[in-house]
Amino acid sequence: MNYKFKIFLISTSRAILEDVKRFIPTEEGYFDVSLISSYNSLRKFAIQNPDLAIVAISNDSDEILLETAVELFGSQTVACVDYIKSYALTVKLIKLRVLSYFSMPEESTSFSDFLKGKVEDWKKKSDIEKLLTIRREQFNFSSFIGNSEKIRDVIALVKKAIEHRDLTVLITGETGTGKNLIARIIHQNTYSDIKPFVEINCASIPPTLLESELFGHEKGAFTDAKDRKMGLFEVASGGTIFLDEIGDLDFNLQGKILKVLEDKTFRRVGGVETLKFEGRIIAATNKNLEHLVAENKFRRDLYYRLMLLPIYLPPLRERGDDIFILAEYYMNKFNELYRKNLPKLKGISPEAKALLKRYPWPGNVRELKHAIERAVILSDGEYLTPDDFKFLFEKKPASLTQQIEEASSNIQITLPFESASLKNLERELIKSVLVRVSGNKSRASKILGISRPRLDRLIQKYRINNP
Numbered sequence: 001m002n003y004k005f006k007i008f009l010i011s012t013s014r015a016i017l018e019d020v021k022r023f024i025p026t027e028e029g030y031f032d033v034s035l036i037s038s039y040n041s042l043r044k045f046a047i048q049n050p051d052l053a054i055v056a057i058s059n060d061s062d063e064i065l066l067e068t069a070v071e072l073f074g075s076q077t078v079a080c081v082d083y084i085k086s087y088a089l090t091v092k093l094i095k096l097r098v099l100s101y102f103s104m105p106e107e108s109t110s111f112s113d114f115l116k117g118k119v120e121d122w123k124k125k126s127d128i129e130k131l132l133t134i135r136r137e138q139f140n141f142s143s144f145i146g147n148s149e150k151i152r153d154v155i156a157l158v159k160k161a162i163e164h165r166d167l168t169v170l171i172t173g174e175t176g177t178g179k180n181l182i183a184r185i186i187h188q189n190t191y192s193d194i195k196p197f198v199e200i201n202c203a204s205i206p207p208t209l210l211e212s213e214l215f216g217h218e219k220g221a222f223t224d225a226k227d228r229k230m231g232l233f234e235v236a237s238g239g240t241i242f243l244d245e246i247g248d249l250d251f252n253l254q255g256k257i258l259k260v261l262e263d264k265t266f267r268r269v270g271g272v273e274t275l276k277f278e279g280r281i282i283a284a285t286n287k288n289l290e291h292l293v294a295e296n297k298f299r300r301d302l303y304y305r306l307m308l309l310p311i312y313l314p315p316l317r318e319r320g321d322d323i324f325i326l327a328e329y330y331m332n333k334f335n336e337l338y339r340k341n342l343p344k345l346k347g348i349s350p351e352a353k354a355l356l357k358r359y360p361w362p363g364n365v366r367e368l369k370h371a372i373e374r375a376v377i378l379s380d381g382e383y384l385t386p387d388d389f390k391f392l393f394e395k396k397p398a399s400l401t402q403q404i405e406e407a408s409s410n411i412q413i414t415l416p417f418e419s420a421s422l423k424n425l426e427r428e429l430i431k432s433v434l435v436r437v438s439g440n441k442s443r444a445s446k447i448l449g450i451s452r453p454r455l456d457r458l459i460q461k462y463r464i465n466n467p
């Protein structure tokens with residue numbers, strides 16, 4: 001059979017995409033190169049797993065594409081070429097653990113050698129191995145670890161969801177309990193071939209933008225609508241749309257989602273045509289929807305509609321000995337990653353296990369995973385001991401939401417009376433927030449309640465130097 005080495009070249013700049021493309025060896029017949037220049041098309045392409053995704057970075061939007069590519073394909077499929085050479089970017093690349101990164105144009109020869117090496121390795125694989133990389137099953141049941149009674153109940157419900165592919169599923173549970181993982185598992189096991197899985201975080205986008213993101217818009221529907229745009233419901237048709245953090249959905253949009261749930265139809269913003277959504281909706285939240293209904297923040301009719309097949313993921317502290325199975329699973333994983341040339345860890349000492357059991361795990365499985373990772377890095381013995389977990393009981397840095405709350409409290413702006421205009425207030429407010437969040441624009445836009453692109457435009461308009 002004739003398989004091809006599938007490369008995704010990703011960057012918002014067309015010129016840079018062309019520049020990077022030059023480095024791909026030109027041997028006939030081996031390559032299938034897709035050029036991807038926006039977040040939406042990256043999401044759309046994501047259903048085809050690439051053998052290698054190369055993200056070329058020349059601005060902030062490219063960094064968002066980079067993070068998305070790592071999330072979609074896994075860090076070990078992503079390489080990066082860097083056209084801006086910033087220290088912050090290097091730190092990010094190290095944190096994301098991408099396969100390799102190259103500073104352009106200085107390291108173009110190494111980049112070219114890297115590509116040749118990847119292709120040579122790939123050629124040596126058998127057809128079956130090539131097929132496996134294309135159809136990697138990352139989200140099968142075996143990736144969901146746990147055997148406690150509560151988790152066995154969860155798995156029984158997940159199987160029901162897979163059987164009834166038309167049912168809407170609501171996944172609830174504290175942060176880090178595995179809601180995203182379960183959504184992926186349901187999707188992957190519902191369809192026998194590759195179908196789109198489209199994920200959107202309802203809390204991260206302001207309501208007006210979210211509406212056109214979900215349903216698309218017609219040309220001219222509002223000032224910025226220069227062309228017709230497909231919404232995520234259209235992109236996800238035939239597969240799954242995953243509405244994460246549905247508890248944060250704006251009241252007006254809740255009604256529109258209810259309509260899709262009820263008769264599977266919707267309209268683009270500014271459009272008259274009725275479109276059909278033929279796929280499954282999975283929703284998730286870590287909020288208590290019942291409480292939100294009681295406070296009139298969540299529509300009761302939507303709540304009932306979502307409650308047909310609710311899957312509640314219990315917190316880690318209620319999962320009995322699953323915590324040890326999970327801890328050992330992750331220990332072995334990080335053994336491979338961090339101890340390639342060192343003697344491998346053999347296990348977790350009984351004292352350390354007692355300590356893991358005692359700790360309340362507010363961040364659930366995610367927190368446990370990170371704690372094990374840290375302990376594997378710190379430890380130099382054969383077993384993980386209580387010493388390796390000391391940091392769990394030290395004062396922890398504040399969570400992101402806490403940081404945002406702290407950062408957003410008490411901002412004081414003083415303006416001279418003669419220049420007390422709204423414009424100046426806006427400029428000073430943006431400046432102060434940026435200083436508070438050390439120039440982190442994503443966080444600043446969240447605090448200011450505007451989108452990232454809008455913040456970028458205002459920064460340009462007021463010529464603000466980002467700290």
Ligand SMILES: Nc1ncnc2c1ncn2[C@@H]1O[C@H](COP(=O)(O)OP(=O)(O)OP(=O)(O)O)[C@@H](O)[C@H]1O
Nearest residue numbers: 143144145174175176177178179180181286365366
């Ligand atoms: N049962 C499990 N077995 C193995 N890994 C798990 C399990 N549950 C969660 N994880 C891992 O823990 C991390 C957090 O899971 P996930 O992102 O699905 O949580 P979440 O409930 O969506 O959290 P949040 O509410 O913060 O979005 C992921 O890395 C996931 O792979």
Ligand SMILES: [Mg+2]
Nearest residue numbers: 179180244284
């Ligand atoms: Mg989640």
